[in-house]
Amino acid sequence: MERKKQPVGTERLASAWLGAAGIQTEAPCSQAVQLDMSANAALAKFTGGLSPAALSNAYVDWLLHFQLAPAEQAGLLQKAWKNLWRWSQYAIAASATVPAGAGHCIEPLPQDRRFADPAWERWPFNLIAQGFLLNQQWWHRATTGIPGVSRHHEDVVTFTARQILDMLAPSNFISTNPVVQEDALRSNGLSLVRGAQLAMADLLQLTTGHTEDETFKVGENMAVTPGKVVYHNHLIELIQYAPSTAQVHAIPLLFVPAWIMKYYILDLSPQNSLVKYLVDNGYTVFMISWKNPLTEDRDLSMEDYRKLGVMAAIDAVTSITGATQVNGVGYCLGGTLLAIAAASMARDGDQRLASLSLFAAQTDFTEPGELSLFIDEAQIGFLEAAMWEHGYLDGKQMAGAFQLLRSNDLIWSHRLNQYLRGVAENKSDLMTWNADATRMPYRMHSEYLRQLFLHNDLAEGRYRTDGKPIALTDLHIPLFAVGTLTDHVAPWRSVFKIHLLTETEVTFLLTSGGHNAGVVSPPGHLHRSYQIATRAKDGPFLDADTWQRDASRQEGSWWPAWEAWLAARSGKEVGPPAMPPSRRKAPGLYVLQP
Template sequence: MNERAFPASTVRERDASAWQGTRHPYPDTDVTHAAADLALNAWIGRFTGHVSPAALGLAWFDWCSHLLLSPDKQVELVSHGMTALGRWLQYCAVGAIADAPGPVTPLAQDKRFDDPAWQRWPFNLISQGFLTQQQWWHRATRSVRGMSAHHADVVTFVTRQLLDCAAPSNFVATNPVVLQTTCERGGMNLVAGTLRASGEAWRAARGQAAVPAFRPGREVAVTPGKVVLRNRLMELLRYEPSTPQVHASPLLIVPAWIMKYYILDLSPHNSLVRYLVGQGHTVYMISWKNPRAEDRGMGLHDYRCLGVMEALDAVGRDSGASRVNACGYCLGGTLLAIAAAAMARERDERLASLTLLAAQVDFTEPGELSLFIDESEVSFLEATMWSQGYLDTRQMAGAFQLLRSNDLIWSRRLRHYLLDLPDRETDLMSWNADATRMPFRMHSDYLRRLFLNNDLASARYQVDGKPVALTDIEVPIFAVGTRTDHVAPWRSVYKIGLLSDAEVSFLLTTGGHNAGVVAPPGGAGRSYQLATRAPDAPYIDPERWQQETPPREGSWWPAWTAWLAHQAGPLAAPPPMPPGLGPAPGEYVLAR
């Protein structure tokens, strides 16, 4: 592999300050006195799915003990249970002979009982019985006086997972759609589903991954470009211009390292990179290395220095531009905000603007991911990462699947194994399956310093031994939140306006964490809201902002590129393409 040398100044030894203020019990991962603790926890994690039994035990003890100390809550649950049972029994009498609506309406996102077959007896009674139980258990695990909000969320989540396992839609005998299909096909759907499940289990046991339908450099990540820099942590891609003139200031995109960069360069019709190049922007993209055990010591310091700062140096050399627009997606946006704050502190004025796509800088309200993040769980997870040197792709994928278990686990098994319906794989689905590992040191840094301690928003996060503050950032900021984001909730993304004294344009668009960002023009059902707050304007809370900001139809991409064009300066002839180290998408994106 060709490797371009990088400045020695960026390969500093990691600061001891990186672990200060985190209350981390083992600041040095090589100390011998921690080995027994970590090895035991790593071994236990193999049997618990890397979920801390102590964390779960504490949550359930909190619920049980406070429920026992709350006679009013007990009376409420008994009363509600008797009332719900009475309504269900009354429905049983009516639903057997008439087409009557059930007493419980499923949530909007619950599609398990949408088929008309569920309205026929006895399946209407079965589905309503399940929904009644689900409703009662939700009430039972919420609003218990004295119980911590985090433990309430954990208990509610675990209860929902257990109920989802027992949902009548998962079983042949209680699912009318499966029964009808089985009768029509003479049971061959179950035979085919069993064979498919066996094949998948066999491949998983042998560590064989399914061949994706969309492969980087072939069906996706095909926007023409070259690798202009490669170091031990990332490759920097520069894309070829597709317009006769380009804006003076180039654009550097910092993607998240939890997944491959080509979420922003999918199939040509879904590629944000191709769209930007077509709008006259010179686009650079970081492609992170998929780390292995030997990279265990890589921390956030390395990702900032060898990633963002080296990329900025290379963009300046390659394009000749004195100022660069920077865009960060998800974790890449958080890292970019750290780098921007450090640059502002040092009066480094190379950034012309800052764009944050579904990226959090304040972690007090991180959404459902907080279910997996507390002191007990992070310590337990660190043991697993310590033993491997990294966080495995399957562990991350499992956590995200649990957050949307109905869509990603149970409905998929229903389609695959009971109905024998094959997946219609899309470019986004292939990308989602192409996960990456994360080094032990970096992920521990991220979980402790940002999620647990919220150091960045509190101006305690240290870069080169000194804290950085987001209020130092003076360049215009464009922040994008997505309405149904369960990874970076939009109200959390919105907090950049509270933590920055710069001009902030906030855009809220339809969709989730990924599909909301990958929203090319022409798609149906797209809309967004956009408003800009001047540096001296008063703060507006997110609910009021959402009520007062008028919606606009269509994709948000044109609105952002119009803002970006204003920051990127006049048009001129594109700078010449360098020889490069090879064509895009490079080597790192192909590593497994």
Template sequence: MEAYRAIDRTREALSARMTGGLSPTALALALFDWSIHLASAPGKRLELLDKAARKSASLSNYLHAASFQTDAPLCIEPLPGDYRFKGEAWDKQPYAFYAQAFLLNQQWWHNVTRGVPGVTPHHEDVVAFVARQVLDMFSPSNNPFSNPDVIEKTLATGGGNFLAGFRNWIEDASRLASSRPPVGAEEFVAGRDVAVTPGKVVFRNHLIELIQYSPTTETVLAEPVLIVPAWIMKYYILDLSPGNSLVRYLVGKGHTVFAISWRNPGAEDRDLTLDDYRRMGVMAALDTIAAILPDRKIHATGYCLGGTLLSIAAAALARAGDERLATLTLFAAQTDFTEPGELALFIDPSQLHFLESMMWNRGYLSADQMAGAFQLLKSNDLVWSRLVRDYLMGERTPMNDLMAWNADSTRMPYKMHAEYLQRLYLDNELAAGRFMVDGRPAALENIRVPMFVVGTERDHVAPWRSVYKIHQLADADVTFVLTSGGHNAGIVSEPGHRGRRYRMATKEASGICLGPDEWLTAAATRNGSWWEAWQSWLSSHSGNDRVSPPGIGALDRGLPALADAPGSYVFQK
């Protein structure tokens, strides 16, 4: 029987190489569902004809008005966050007309793919997403003959921008073919330019290295901080350059900080499970910290997938009566996956079977396969704007430490990732109280320690309204922060960063739980970095007395310093 299944998996793994990891069956099902329902809905088709006529008339009126006045009122505005047609050049004709025609066409196709009676919501989302991707390909901003900025650059350089763009393309294609990082990433080397906060690796197993950072203050708060990053990327997003390192900031405020650095798994790790990551990751780190600093509670902090895993571990600890945690902090981490945002477009039974076949064949999900899906979610920012700048304008997108980190990704073991997608995304076991740890449910409502939860306004991976659902799941005091920025830039929000703002409010365990939109209205906007608010919150939930900094590791307990930070796992390719 397994041999028969292997035939199907092999066939799908081969197909994945031609489809970029997207299941053609899932796309076909969505398209068939939408098209057959649209074909059987004459009322919807008449509505679309009516809207097409209205939009055509609106565009004609705009063109007529623009022929006689330079500041003719627009018939449609770009959606929030769409900056493709910003700039004075786009206000001039005929470019303004191109932009208006495209935006009206985009709006009409939104009406075509939405509101068709009888279509499964998931299929509707998939069709709308695919239609948007196709439309974006034909945006006038992506065409060298209809983008005024490209035309101006071409005239100014005599076409030199296209030669420079072609050289950029050749260089990028060469790096992609040889699996090298993008241009400029070599300027940000872990241990030299980023991840430079001093510390030592004090524990290592097959899955993690645990780093203890060196103190910089004469006294420290007694309760240490443990950081559990996502294992989809390298840990040092929270220890980037010295100026925007959260680890360095915490150490400078008198916190003893530990951070997990995850191993980059290979094909030999295909059978690692989600529970292995809990036991060999979170629990091993907690046990090590307890050995180094006995009888001290821990401020546990998790980011993205690391936050979800930490929530599971915290719920299991609460169920077992283990009181090692002082607080629980979650950065852009989901615990309820009923509304996980557009990432759910790539997760349904058909797509999951396709992904499993890909991972079964290789033993892991590679970084490039994941990166493609994330880029499609924000294709205007992550794909098309970059192509226009690099290849049409002939300019290089400046590399920074966050972009270099983003290119330094890791792999996902076959069994663990399949479990994660099935049990959390599809079955939503954690929110439903059905996620089992050691034969008992890890119910989030058992968590009683104070929680600090951060969502970001433009998060395309963990939408803040999804992160907010922790209010309905945990029976604890929850301080929720909504910060400006996206999934990564909103978390890397150091004090002094221009334009940063956030909202913050606390719901006590016995208090009234507001809906996300009610919360948004009630919570006032504050200027500055939420790091400062979090650090004050950590201090308020720590002991009143500061103590002398602890030693690095615990030699008498068999925990010597093994290596300098950032360790060895961060360099695994």
């Protein structure tokens, strides 16, 4: 099914923007909207897409309520004097002959490794580090718990303060970092020279998009599981992977990855490929590869992604294999879309889905984690303006937002090790994939943020497909949901809410790791563990914390546990289905689009 191209006009786009915001207006007013959006789009280039209005609203809310809380002010003043006293006592002790590290006035958080090197125990760097940590603690106290401040605004103010402090941390500067100074002395300054070279290489890549590092390359040592593109339309290529076993399960497997990422996170280098793992275990695997949208794709909607994506793929899979049912697997945003498609099919009596597996995919967005920092009316309106000129959200902007959520790990530690210490990162297939950013179409991204994140329409029964509402309570097929323990994109407690939204059998698995590394967890991967438990159909509800306390814990990869669940729902073993003739081999063309 090919999507008809529509004429793109600024008046129609302005009207669509007003409609998305719930505003009805006459056509001439759209010119004023065009001017406003153009101005905001220009401003967004300087703010990285962050809305000054959203930040100001949060700051004013915090500041006004802080002014109305004299007890809080007094408490913070007392805390400041107490911290100053603790730091001065530590300074006196540190000046004497005291064992390194003895009597610290504050310890860093467990995940904070900036001051872990023994060099930070030497004077005066120990004083600098302790003073910074005390200051960081004070600012956290100052930005949280102020009576009357909305939870969202408190989170925004706390996040902003943390970003500023992370930027000003003494570990980021040569003059206040003893480890950097030691490296420079040992190498006669060569570490700083190498750091400058690495910084220039990154700057070149940022400005030109070109990189000389081709350690991992799509189609050469990543995304190399043999297969063919067996169907394509304006939005997707559908890859069918060649069988590697004499017999396969009768029910094929369809993967719906997120279009916020390239599909090959599920088919990285062979030792990290979930696709290869499944093919080698006797499954017929199909994979959607999404087009990287361009300006002409600005009007692609969530409905287009459902119809041209999931539904078109299911039609193709059943036609090619002759199977009457398909096991659906969705990852991240692709899992949310697959859940929407599954609920639509259930509503309409379409029984072609045998089971549903959702990896790090949210269906309820009341607690979306730190991404909620960027989700309110002011921010979404500003983001829509930022997308206005080109018709899409640039992938680099999206990647930057995710990096901010973990700025210590993804920004400052990277710059410290590379630019100040001259230590080049060991590239991995997952890091290469993570840098391969994709774009988001204007209309789809606006609908996704408003209908799901902002209004939570899917969980609350207001989301519509084909003009009719859907509900996840209509699902009566077995469901397997995977959450990852340290996920900052789809927090596992949010993923767990699928229990509240369905009455079907739900097997929930919680694995160690984050949003990406937790999912890419092949057998043999060190330091991996998971918990798993099944709620029977119509079984009683169990809250997330009780579930975590009681669920059985297993060491190792979660892939075999899911594969065992999947095998029981994939039918008997048969000869592999024929693959249609195709001149286009995997990984196809869409995944290679810059």
